[in-house]
Amino acid sequence: MFSLLIxxxxxxxxxxxxxxxxxxxSMVLLLSIERxxxxxxxxxxxxxxxxxxxxxxxxxxxxxxxxxxxxxxRPTNNITTKxxxxxxxxxxxxxxxxxxxxxxxxxxxxxxxxxxxxDHIKYGxxxxxxxxxxxxxxxxxxxxxxxxxxxKLNYSVGSGLQITHGSVESxxxxxxxxxxKVTGVLNKTGTPIDxxxxxxxxxxxxxxLGWKSGKKVFSLDDIDLSVLPDDALQPKTVTAAFIGxxxxxxxxxxxxxxxxxxxxxxxxxxxxxxLSELWSIVGLVDKGFELLTWIIIAISLIAMVTLxxxxxxxxxxxxxxxxANGASPKFLxxxxxxxxxxxxxxxxxxxxxxxxxxTYFATNQLNxxxxxxxxxxxxxxxxxxxxxxxxxxxxxxxxxxxxxxxxKNLHQTLS
Amino acid sequence: MLKTxxxxxxYRDGKKIIFxxxxxxxxxxxxxxxxxGCGKTTLLSLIAGALKLQNGDIKFDGNExxxxxxxxxxxxxxxxxxxxxxxxxxxxxxxxxxxxxxxIKFSKSRKSKVNDFNxxxxxxxxxxxxxxxxxxxxxxxxxxxxxQRVAVARALLGKPDLILADEPTSALDSGTTKKFLNEVxxxxxxxxxxxxxxxxxxxIAPYFDSVIDFxxxxx
Numbered sequence: 001m002f003s004l005l006i007x008x009x010x011x012x013x014x015x016x017x018x019x020x021x022x023x024x025x026s027m028v029l030l031l032s033i034e035r036x037x038x039x040x041x042x043x044x045x046x047x048x049x050x051x052x053x054x055x056x057x058x059x060x061x062x063x064x065x066x067x068x069x070x071x072x073x074r075p076t077n078n079i080t081t082k083x084x085x086x087x088x089x090x091x092x093x094x095x096x097x098x099x100x101x102x103x104x105x106x107x108x109x110x111x112x113x114x115x116x117x118x119d120h121i122k123y124g125x126x127x128x129x130x131x132x133x134x135x136x137x138x139x140x141x142x143x144x145x146x147x148x149x150x151x152k153l154n155y156s157v158g159s160g161l162q163i164t165h166g167s168v169e170s171x172x173x174x175x176x177x178x179x180x181k182v183t184g185v186l187n188k189t190g191t192p193i194d195x196x197x198x199x200x201x202x203x204x205x206x207x208x209l210g211w212k213s214g215k216k217v218f219s220l221d222d223i224d225l226s227v228l229p230d231d232a233l234q235p236k237t238v239t240a241a242f243i244g245x246x247x248x249x250x251x252x253x254x255x256x257x258x259x260x261x262x263x264x265x266x267x268x269x270x271x272x273x274x275l276s277e278l279w280s281i282v283g284l285v286d287k288g289f290e291l292l293t294w295i296i297i298a299i300s301l302i303a304m305v306t307l308x309x310x311x312x313x314x315x316x317x318x319x320x321x322x323x324a325n326g327a328s329p330k331f332l333x334x335x336x337x338x339x340x341x342x343x344x345x346x347x348x349x350x351x352x353x354x355x356x357x358x359t360y361f362a363t364n365q366l367n368x369x370x371x372x373x374x375x376x377x378x379x380x381x382x383x384x385x386x387x388x389x390x391x392x393x394x395x396x397x398x399x400x401x402x403x404x405x406x407x408k409n410l411h412q413t414l415s
Numbered sequence: 416m417l418k419t420x421x422x423x424x425x426y427r428d429g430k431k432i433i434f435x436x437x438x439x440x441x442x443x444x445x446x447x448x449x450x451x452g453c454g455k456t457t458l459l460s461l462i463a464g465a466l467k468l469q470n471g472d473i474k475f476d477g478n479e480x481x482x483x484x485x486x487x488x489x490x491x492x493x494x495x496x497x498x499x500x501x502x503x504x505x506x507x508x509x510x511x512x513x514x515x516x517x518x519i520k521f522s523k524s525r526k527s528k529v530n531d532f533n534x535x536x537x538x539x540x541x542x543x544x545x546x547x548x549x550x551x552x553x554x555x556x557x558x559x560x561x562x563q564r565v566a567v568a569r570a571l572l573g574k575p576d577l578i579l580a581d582e583p584t585s586a587l588d589s590g591t592t593k594k595f596l597n598e599v600x601x602x603x604x605x606x607x608x609x610x611x612x613x614x615x616x617x618x619i620a621p622y623f624d625s626v627i628d629f630x631x632x633x634x
Contacts, residue, residue: 004509011508317503323465324500325569326493326521328486410485411467413460414498415581 001331005338008318012311019307020343020350023300027351027390030293031383032358037286039363041279044070045272047191050122052251053268055079055087055258056240061269062277068099068240069271070192071109074167075101078237083264087241092254094246095120098238100204103175104167105197108149112204112235118144120244123191133157134184140203140233143180148194150185157182161197163207175207177220202233209233243268297390301397304343308336308401319405320414329409333402340398344391351387352379416441416609417462417577422471424457434458434471435627439577442607444600446620449629455613458629459579462611463496464488476576493521497570497608499580504566505554511565512536512550518572525573539568542605544598559586560595567599571606578603580612584619596622 009016048069056064057077066072081098088096097120100112111117115136118129134157137144145155155161159182163175180199188194209232210219245254251270258268312319319332356378422434432454439445449455460466462473464480465488473480475495480488492498497518505514515536519525529535537547543564549557557565563583570578584592600622603610612623620626 007508007513318506321500321504321506321517322521323489324463324492324498325517326489326496328489330486331521412465413456414463414465415456415460415500 001335001338004322005335005342008315008335009339009342012314015307015311016343019300019304020347022303023297023343023347023390023394024350024354026293026296026300027347027387028354028358030290030297030386031351031355032362033286033289033293034383035355035359036362037282039359040282043190044275044278046124047193048121048271049124049126050120050244051242051271052245052248053243053255053258053270054240055084055243055266055268058259058265058267061267061274064240064267064269065271065274066278067101068242071101071111071196075239078239079241079266080237080264081235083261083266084238084241086263087243087258087261090254092245092247092250093243095244096241097121097243098201098235098241100201100235100237101239102167103163103165103204103207105149105161105163106153107168108146108153108195108197109167109192110163110197110199110204112199112201114201117198117242118186121193121242123189123193127189129189129193130187132185132187134182137183137198137200137203140200140206141178141180142183142200142203144184144186144198145182146186146194146196146198147188149197150182155182155185157184163197163199165211177210178203178207201235201238205233205235298393301390301394304340304394305397305400308339308398309404312336312401312405319409320412323409323412324414329406332409333406336402336405337395337398340394341391344394348387348391416443416476417611418474419462420472420474422458422461422468422473424454424461424469432457434461435629437462437611437627439609439611441576441609443609443625444603444623445609445611446623446626447611447613447629448615448617448620448626449613450615453629455629456581459498459581459611459613462577463498463579464492489521494524495576497572497575497578499563499566499570499578499583501582502559502562502586504569505557505562507554509554510550511552511554511557514554514565515539515569515572518569522573525575528573535572536568539571539602540564542598542602543567544594560591563587563595564598567602571602571608574606574608576609578608578610580610582614582616583612584614584616589618592616592619 054064054068056068057079059077063073067075084096084098087093095116097113097117099117101109103110103112115138118136122128132147132150134144143161150156160179161182162179165173165175180203186193206220245251255268255270258266322332323329417437417439419434419437421436423431424434425431434454437445437447447455447458457466461468464483464485467485468480475491478491483491505511506517509517512533516532519529536550540549541547545561545564549561549565554562563586566583570580584595587595596619
C-alpha cells in the first residue's frame with residue numbers, strides 16, 4: 001500500500017508539499033518558542049549559585065538581580081560602605097562580597113569587587129570559578145577578565161587596559177589617566193561572568209577620585225598617587241553586596257532584619273525568588289505565543305484535511321481502479337489516513353531538523369546577548385509528547401475524508 | 416459457474432431496473448447488449464460484488480453473494496474476477512507494468528498463479544498485439560487502443576475465472592475494434608476464461624457464444 005500511496009502523493013507533489021511545509025513551519029514555531037523560553041530560563045537560573053542573598057538599595061528585587069547578576073539595566077541607587085561594614089559584623093553571615101558597577105571596557109561591563117569574589121561566587125550547579133590563566137588581582141592596578149572578554153579583545157595576562165566611564169563605550173569618557181594590568185583570565189562559565197572585567201574596589205575608587213557627580217574635576221596625572229592616604233581609596237559607596245549565610249534556615253529572618261535596617265533604605269533579595277518572579281512575567285507572554293502557535297497548527301491541520309478532501313474528486317478514477325481490482329473500501333480509507341500520517345511524519349522530522357538548527361543559532365544569540373548559554377539538546381520527552389499529539393490530531397482529522405471515501409465506495413458502481 | 420436470480424436494483428432517484436437472468440458457464444462468452452443508461456454498469460458492479468445486492472441473488476461456483484459480507488465480496492472479486500472499464504483504465508502515475516500488477520495486488524491466489532511476473536506480462540502484452548516497448552512508455556502516451564489492451568492484460572493476469580468488460584471497445588473505431596477483439600478473443604481462447612461483456616455495439620455479436628438483449632426491462 002505504501003508504494004502506491006507514495007506514488008499517488010508524488011503525483012500531487014505541489015499541494016501536498018505546501019501543506020507539509022505549512023504544518024512543519026507551525027511546529028517549528030511552537031518548538032522554537034518553547035525551547036528559547038526554556039533555554040533562557042535555564043541559562044538565567046544557572047548564572048548564579050552559592051549566593052543566598054543580594055543586598056542593595058531598596059528597589060524592585062528583579063531590577064537588582066538583573067543589574068547585579070546579569071549586568072542588564074542601570075543601578076538605581078548606591079548603598080554606603082558604612083552599612084555594608086555594619087552588616088559584615090552580623091554573626092549569621094558567613095561571607096560578604098561588595099560590588100560596584102557602572103563602568104565598562106570596550107562594551108564589556110566592569111565589576112569592581114574584592115578578591116574574595118572568586119572564592120565565593122559560584123555558577124551552574126554550585127561550580128566554583130577557576131582561572132584559565134594567571135591569578136586573582138591583589139593590587140589596585142590589576143584586573144581579571146572573563147573568558148569572552150579575553151577571547152574577543154585578544155587579551156592575556158600582562159595586557160594593559162583603560163576603563164570607560166559609563167556602560168557605553170562611545171558615550172562615556174575614558175579614564176585615560178590610569179591603566180590596569182591583567183593578572184588572570186577566568187575559565188568559560190556560560191554566564192555573564194564571561195563578559196565582565198573585574199577590578200579591585202580600591203582601583204575603581206581611585207579612577208573616580210577626581211570625579212564629582214558624574215563629571216571629571218581633576219586628572220590623576222595632576223596628583224602624586226604615592227602620597228595618597230590609604231583611607232582615601234576606601235570606597236564610600238558600592239552598588240550591592242553578595243551574601244552567603246552560615247545557615248540557609250536564617251534566610252527569611254535575615255532578609256526581614258535587612259529590610260528593617262534603620263539607617264539606610266536597603267533590602268535583601270533572594271536571587272531564586274526574584275528570578276521566578278521574572279519567569280512568571282515572561283511565562284505569561286510565552287503562554288500567549290504558545291496559544292497562537294497551537295491555533296496555527298490547528299489551521300495547518302485543517303488545511304491538510306481540506307487538501308485531502310479536495311484531492312478526492314480527482315482521485316475518483318484511481319480509487320475505482322483499485323476497487324475493481326479487489327480493494328475494499330476499508331483499504332481506500334486506510335490509504336487516506338496513511339496519507340495524513342505521512343504528511344505529519346515528514347513535517348515532524350523536518351521540524352526537528354529545523355528546530356535543531358534554529359536552537360543552535362538561538363543559543364549563540366542568547367550567549368552573545370545575555371552571556372548565558374543554555375545546554376543544547378536534540379529532542380526532549382516533552383517534545384515527543386507534543387509531536388505525538390499533533391500526529392494523533394492529524395490522523396483523527398483525516399478520519400473525515402477517510403469516512404467520505406469509505407461511504408462513497410461502498411455504494412458506487414464501477415465506472 | 417455464474418447464475419443470477421431475480422436481480423433488481425432501485426436507484427435513489429426512484430428508477431428501478433429488473434435485470435434478465437444470466438447464466439455463464441466456464442470459458443463461456445456472453446454479450447449483453449443495451450443502450451446507455453439501461454443499467455449495464457450496475458449489473459456488472461453487482462456481479463463484481465462491488466455494489467451491495469438489493470433484491471435477488473448471485474451464485475458464483477456455489478458462493479451466494481447475499482450471504483457474503485462486502486469485505487468477503489471484495490476478496491472474492493480480487494481472486495476470481497478481472498474488470499475492464501470503458502475508458503481510463505490506467506492510473507497515470509504508475510508505469511504500464513505497475514498498472515498490470517494491480518490485477519494481482521489484492522489476491523494471494525492470483526499472485527501464486529504467476530511464477531515469473533516480468534515474463535508473464537511480456538507474454539500477455541505480446542499476445543495482445545503490443546510491443547515490449549509499451550512497458551516502458553508512460554501511460555498517458557499510449558493510444559486508447561493500447562490502453563485498453565493493457566487493461567485486458569491486467570484483467571487476465573493470474574487467470575481469474577471471469578472477466579467483466581464494460582464497453583471496452585466504445586472508444587475505438589470499427590477497424591481497431593475488430594483487431595482488438597480478434598487479439599483479445601484469441602488470448603481468451605488459450606486461457607479458457609469466461610467473459611461477460613456489455614456493449615451497445617451490435618456488430619461484435621459474432622465473437623460471443625450467446626447474446627442477451629437488455630433494453631425492454633426498464634420499469
